[in-house]
Amino acid sequence: MTINCEHAPVEVDLTDRRWKLVRATMQKHNFSKRALIETLHVVQDSFGYVDEDAMAYVAQELHVPLSKVFGVATFYNRFSSKPSGEHTMVLCTGTACFVKGNDKIIEHMKEKYGLDPNQTTSDNKLSFMTARCVGACGLAPVMILDGQIMGKMEVEEMETKIEEWLSDEQG
Amino acid sequence: MNKDNLSEIVQKEQAIAASYKHTIHVCGGTGCVSSNSPAIIAALEKEIKLRGLENEIMVKQVGCMGLCAAGPIVSIQPDGFLYKHVTIEDAAEIIDHLGGKPIERILIDTTQHFFTRQRKVTLKHSGVVNPEKIEDYIAHGGYTGLVKAITALTPEKIIDEIKASGLRGRGGSGFPTATKWELVKKQNNPMKYIICNADEGDPGAFMDRSILESDPHAVIEGMTIAAYAVGASQGYIYVRAEYPLAVKRLRVAIRQAERNGLLGEDIVGAGFSFNIDLRLGAGAFVCGEETALMNSIEGERGTPRVRPPYPAESGIDGKPTLINNVETFANVPSIVNQGGEWFASIGSEKSKGTKVFALTGKIANTGLIEVPMGITLREIIFDIGGGIPGGHKFKAVQTGGPSGGCIPEQFLDTPVDYENLTKLGSIMGSGGIIVIDDTSNMIEMAKYFMEFSMEESCGKCIPCRVGTLRIYNILNKFLEGNATMQDLKTLEDLCTMMQTTSLCGLGKAAPNPVISSLRFFRQEYLDRIKTEDKETAEPETVTA
Numbered sequence: 001m002t003i004n005c006e007h008a009p010v011e012v013d014l015t016d017r018r019w020k021l022v023r024a025t026m027q028k029h030n031f032s033k034r035a036l037i038e039t040l041h042v043v044q045d046s047f048g049y050v051d052e053d054a055m056a057y058v059a060q061e062l063h064v065p066l067s068k069v070f071g072v073a074t075f076y077n078r079f080s081s082k083p084s085g086e087h088t089m090v091l092c093t094g095t096a097c098f099v100k101g102n103d104k105i106i107e108h109m110k111e112k113y114g115l116d117p118n119q120t121t122s123d124n125k126l127s128f129m130t131a132r133c134v135g136a137c138g139l140a141p142v143m144i145l146d147g148q149i150m151g152k153m154e155v156e157e158m159e160t161k162i163e164e165w166l167s168d169e170q171g
Numbered sequence: 172m173n174k175d176n177l178s179e180i181v182q183k184e185q186a187i188a189a190s191y192k193h194t195i196h197v198c199g200g201t202g203c204v205s206s207n208s209p210a211i212i213a214a215l216e217k218e219i220k221l222r223g224l225e226n227e228i229m230v231k232q233v234g235c236m237g238l239c240a241a242g243p244i245v246s247i248q249p250d251g252f253l254y255k256h257v258t259i260e261d262a263a264e265i266i267d268h269l270g271g272k273p274i275e276r277i278l279i280d281t282t283q284h285f286f287t288r289q290r291k292v293t294l295k296h297s298g299v300v301n302p303e304k305i306e307d308y309i310a311h312g313g314y315t316g317l318v319k320a321i322t323a324l325t326p327e328k329i330i331d332e333i334k335a336s337g338l339r340g341r342g343g344s345g346f347p348t349a350t351k352w353e354l355v356k357k358q359n360n361p362m363k364y365i366i367c368n369a370d371e372g373d374p375g376a377f378m379d380r381s382i383l384e385s386d387p388h389a390v391i392e393g394m395t396i397a398a399y400a401v402g403a404s405q406g407y408i409y410v411r412a413e414y415p416l417a418v419k420r421l422r423v424a425i426r427q428a429e430r431n432g433l434l435g436e437d438i439v440g441a442g443f444s445f446n447i448d449l450r451l452g453a454g455a456f457v458c459g460e461e462t463a464l465m466n467s468i469e470g471e472r473g474t475p476r477v478r479p480p481y482p483a484e485s486g487i488d489g490k491p492t493l494i495n496n497v498e499t500f501a502n503v504p505s506i507v508n509q510g511g512e513w514f515a516s517i518g519s520e521k522s523k524g525t526k527v528f529a530l531t532g533k534i535a536n537t538g539l540i541e542v543p544m545g546i547t548l549r550e551i552i553f554d555i556g557g558g559i560p561g562g563h564k565f566k567a568v569q570t571g572g573p574s575g576g577c578i579p580e581q582f583l584d585t586p587v588d589y590e591n592l593t594k595l596g597s598i599m600g601s602g603g604i605i606v607i608d609d610t611s612n613m614i615e616m617a618k619y620f621m622e623f624s625m626e627e628s629c630g631k632c633i634p635c636r637v638g639t640l641r642i643y644n645i646l647n648k649f650l651e652g653n654a655t656m657q658d659l660k661t662l663e664d665l666c667t668m669m670q671t672t673s674l675c676g677l678g679k680a681a682p683n684p685v686i687s688s689l690r691f692f693r694q695e696y697l698d699r700i701k702t703e704d705k706e707t708a709e710p711e712t713v714t715a
Contacts, residue, residue, distance in 0.1 A: 138239020
């Protein structure tokens with residue numbers, strides 16, 4: 001990904017609740033450069049991703065070079081530059097989950113849905129993400145289907161569960 | 172808020188608690204919440220209302236009770252029964268049995284070693300106190316340490332107590348806590364910072380998450396005592412955004428502490444002011460490294476800085492900064508309350524107190540445990556952990572996550588402390604213990620950790636950025652059966668290179684899983700070397 005650093009002044013629609021939240025966060029921190037990560041968190045949580053326009057807006061308001069905003073936004077895994085699909089499956093790849101066979105689910109996602117981690121199907125239905133340990137190791141192996149943590153299943157059960165979940169959601 | 176106010180709250184809360192005949196504790200930790208514990212609370216409350224027993228039975232959400240694999244867990248007080256795998260259908264039956272015999276079907280045997288061999292100091296409130304209610308924490312002796320520290324002790328005296336306790340950093344390094352505090356206190360600067368490192372990034376570790384979710388006030392109290400001792404006025408808790416429940420409970424706890432005059436301006440009316448802000452991590456393992464974490468707090472990319480200067484001299488904004496781990500801070504209130512000597516009476520000669528471990532992998536009782544330092548790995552795995560399930564055989568145990576190493580069977584009787592684990596080529600780390608059975612391949616494990624380090628390498632220094640990739644590629648050659656003796660040598664050279672030349676602790680420690688598997692499971696590597704190369708292969712060596 002590259003970014004054009006020569007941006008014209010960016011205006012956003014401040015009647016949009018999401019942008020209001022973003023602005024309020026910067027305001028709360030007196031538009032300090034320090035607030036960059038905090039602000040990007042709010043952009044990510046409100047919009048689901050941080051795109052170039054959002055980066056340019058935040059850069060302009062916090063008086064930070066756009067290159068730096070880009071650097072920070074791409075450094076941290078939490079921020080994604082593209083929206084995710086309608087449904088998101090997050091697979092925990094922590095050690096406890098790995099020991100219990102979650103690597104087989106990665107292969108399964110590739111075979112069955114053609115997805116590598118951090119990819120979305122071309123019809124934008126399903127995103128497959130991985131997480132570096134969600135801290136629910138007691139329930140390993142763990143996957144998160146649309147925000148709901150599922151654990152303590154055999155690999156085969158997980159595969160069936162994913163299928164059920166997708167057909168339920170789409171049916 | 173002063174001592175008398177605290178006593179008033181204690182009395183009031185105890186009177187309320189005494190007015191109920193039965194109290195039902197329902198686990199509200201991440202593990203149990205995922206297996207539906209909030210619905211169980213609702214079902215119990217509905218059942219109680221239906222029977223008009225609201226004044227006799229209290230349902231309370233508490234923190235982690237440890238046995239995560241058996242969740243959701245419900246505890247019946249004062250009877251002391253513990254129920255496992257509770258469902259909403261069990262609610263009526265649980266109420267029926269109150270004051271009588273327990274429900275055998277879901278009863279957990281609390282006489283098993285999992286419970287009897289533990290010693291709860293850091294986690295004493297976990298599973299007992301409602302983490303979202305400051306009054307409950309106070310009723311269990313909370314904030315008395317802070318009030319005592321600020322009103323009756325000098326900063327020097329507090330540091331003396333910490334020194335006497337022998338407390339060492341629980342984030343993994345084992346640096347003496349009092350020495351760090353003294354260093355920061357010594358700095359002549361009106362602005363000093365305190366950071367609580369809650370960026371628990373090791374995969375397979377969830378001690379800090381559990382403490383934050385179960386007892387957030389203990390961490391806030393510990394930080395505030397530390398701030399008073401070193402003369403800091405601003406604190407940050409840097410917590411992973413992946414821990415939403417911990418974040419929520421910290422927010423609640425900070426607000427409650429501020430409202431009660433236990434945090435913020437003029438704490439307990441003694442003229443001392445200290446604020447705490449939360450900073451959310453954004454998914455970068457390297458931010459667990461203290462200097463990278465400080466960069467992240469400043470809104471920068473989380474890359475490490477060259478040390479020295481150490482944070483104690485030049486941290487956030489170049490100001491003196493004290494940075495400790497969650498578990499370290501959580502131990503502070505008890506030490507101030509009960510004295511350093513009391514704490515030092517627990518544990519081994521050089522490692523005092525208890526340690527919280529997250530027990531996971533191929534083990535019967537996965538969950539959160541707390542044991543005195545000096546306990547053996549065998550006791551942890553086979554007594555408390557209940558051994559290896561499914562008729563499999565123990566192969567190794569990994570401590571210290573991607574920065575640690577594996578320990579094979581012959582060293583299971585080693586007492587667990589900082590020095591011993593380091594001697595074995597592993598580290599204490601933050602406390603993740605992952606048990607590996609005979610179905611796992613050690614090169615696969617080493618590759619798993621190397622892949623982790625490779626992806627999480629921040630890229631600032633070349634030894635780590637390139638070294639992790641090269642090691643990962645060589646490990647793959649072994650797994651494919653294409654490795655040569657030269658590859659084995661290159662692998663070892665690369666490990667030494669990374670250990671000696673990386674910029675930060677994470678890079679230096681990243682080869683540990685490879686080095687330790689080479690040390691204890693060398694044959695697995697040799698078995699994968701191409702046959703034509705094997706003629707010159709060296710014999711298996713295991714050194715202690």
